[in-house]
Amino acid sequence: MTDPSGPREIAAFALMAAGVGFDLLGCVGLVRLPDVYNRLQAGTKCVTLGTFLLLLGVILLSGLDAMGWKALLCLAFLSVTSPTAAHAIARAAHRSGVPLAPGSVLDRYAEDGEGREGPEPAGGPSGDAGEGRP
């Protein structure tokens, strides 16, 4: 594609420019924010939205041909996998004992006992008592 000329190309290019802007904001948040959970929040949400906008721009630019269908498939995969990976990393960070930032006021996951260390004394780093597996 050369420089955007028609209205559809201009709309697609605006979507993609907004996507790159969101990606950059997410990366700035990744650099600037104080602890892992804040960085995960900024990074995952902003970068996922930015990549969605980029893929929507590609779909709008090319229509539903081979490229558009691949972009749509990519968008569907990302909308499933990105929140799952972010949730797994946040839980793993909390369970591996990464402290919260000094200004944090609430830690509901620790108040719930992390689903693992309740009344039972069995612990250990590899015990899976929270899964309720017999």
Next chain:
Amino acid sequence: MNAMDLLLAGLLLGAALCLWRARAGPTPADRAVCVDILGILMVGFCAVLSARTGRDLYLAVGLSWALLSFVGSLALAKHLEGRRFDD
């Protein structure tokens, strides 16, 4: 100069910021977050590259990159949690 090159340069700048945090991150969880987010950024980079060149090969690369990055993030999360991979 093509207008898409600006978008590619912006995405590369974001990837550089992400790699800086992966180098400077104080905990291993920071680095896992950076690997995850770099994967999503590279999917967007492949999408822009595909729109820039008009070939759908790059979107296939981005699609497989999204799936492999997801599996890698889950494996890193399991490893951080101190559990084995078949747990």
